[in-house]
Amino acid sequence: MSRYPGRIGRLVLRAGSLAAALGLWQLLTTYDVNLWVRFAQFPTVTDVARTFADRLAGADYWTDLTDSLTRIVTGFLLAAVLGVATGVLVARSRLAEDLLGPVLEVVRPIPAIAMVPVAILLFPSNEQGIVFITFTAAFFPVLVSTRHSVRALTPVWEEAVRTMGGGRSRILGSVVLPGALPGIFGGLSVGIGVSWICVISAEMISGQYGVGYRTWQDYTIVNYPGVFVGMVTIGLLGWLTSTAVELVGRRLTRWLPRTSYTPAARPRPARNPATTSTTEPAKAAEARDEHLV
Numbered sequence: 001m002s003r004y005p006g007r008i009g010r011l012v013l014r015a016g017s018l019a020a021a022l023g024l025w026q027l028l029t030t031y032d033v034n035l036w037v038r039f040a041q042f043p044t045v046t047d048v049a050r051t052f053a054d055r056l057a058g059a060d061y062w063t064d065l066t067d068s069l070t071r072i073v074t075g076f077l078l079a080a081v082l083g084v085a086t087g088v089l090v091a092r093s094r095l096a097e098d099l100l101g102p103v104l105e106v107v108r109p110i111p112a113i114a115m116v117p118v119a120i121l122l123f124p125s126n127e128q129g130i131v132f133i134t135f136t137a138a139f140f141p142v143l144v145s146t147r148h149s150v151r152a153l154t155p156v157w158e159e160a161v162r163t164m165g166g167g168r169s170r171i172l173g174s175v176v177l178p179g180a181l182p183g184i185f186g187g188l189s190v191g192i193g194v195s196w197i198c199v200i201s202a203e204m205i206s207g208q209y210g211v212g213y214r215t216w217q218d219y220t221i222v223n224y225p226g227v228f229v230g231m232v233t234i235g236l237l238g239w240l241t242s243t244a245v246e247l248v249g250r251r252l253t254r255w256l257p258r259t260s261y262t263p264a265a266r267p268r269p270a271r272n273p274a275t276t277s278t279t280e281p282a283k284a285a286e287a288r289d290e291h292l293v
Contacts (some may be wrong), residue, residue, distance in 0.1 A: 043225040051225035052232065060214070065233070068199065068210045071127070072241065075134025076195050083139045083191070084184055087146025088176060104143065112137035112198040116205050130202045130210075137198035138191030145187025149180035182256065185249030192245050196238045211237070 005013060022045050027033075032040040043051075055061040089096045090104070112133050119129030157175045166174065203212030215230030 041224070043228055047225045048228045048232070051223075052229045055226075055229055064209055064211050064214045065237075067207075068203065068212070068237070071130050071134055071203075071210065072192075072195055072199050072237075075131045075199070076138050076192055076241075078131075078135045079138035079142055079191060079195070080188060082135075083142030083187070084146050087143045087184075088150055088172070088180075090143075091147045091150035092176070104140075108140045108144075112194070113201045113205075116202060119202075120206065126206045126208060130199060130207060133202045134195045134199045138188075138195045141190040141194060142184070142187040145183050145190070146180060149183025149186075150176055152183070153179045181249070181253050185245065185253070188245050188249070189242060192241050193238060196234065196241070200234055 025042075026045040028039040029042045029044040034040055086100065086104075090100055091097075115133050115136055116129070119132045120126075123129045123132060153176065157179065158171050161171050161175055199210075200212035200215070203210035204216040207213035211230055211233050215227055215234075218224075218226030218230060
């Protein structure tokens, strides 16, 4: 039975799928294919690549990139800290749940981009308003994920720490936060993606610089290759930041057992019990423990 490709083979497979998608895009736009959807208005891959190269050579592109990254990092870090703290507080305290829960549940369904008028009224500058919208977008996914993760922890761990004389701070640092880390990083992964959606939208509406603002400006002057440059930039930035969050999460949760894709095992021939070594159960247990590490 053939095995699935290794690391190099998977990288080649992924690069090939991306190249195939770009090739299909080039063919559809070059020959102005109009089926159910219209590709005649789309720029070709070469047009977008040429515009991208021109943007990379200019200073405005890097200014927009820096502004968008500054806004997303500031808002996301605030949301990560306050979202985790509020989620733990609401999950561990009935008083906090009764005081904060109703307000949070009423505000949570409101789309973050709908907060643009509120941000304009509250903050003296557009920059602060965009950071606020980015913070709001990431805050609630982190809050909800943290709250559910803390509530899902088994009480046995906390009781064990109490039995050994540990107080609230020891329980928080040794049981609650480590046990909830997988769920917390799940919320952070969702939050960073939602943050990019909202920060780009906010830049389109009220920004002066940024990738979203530049993309909207290109659309207003009918510069479609520039629009696609902005879209590609947003996609790359979102992918890089999401990967960074995932890598940090895997680093902090190294103690968790990892699952992996393994080929189906071949049937093994039956052996005579008399010839079976008595050390094999110990070897199997050792192999299992090594896998969990």
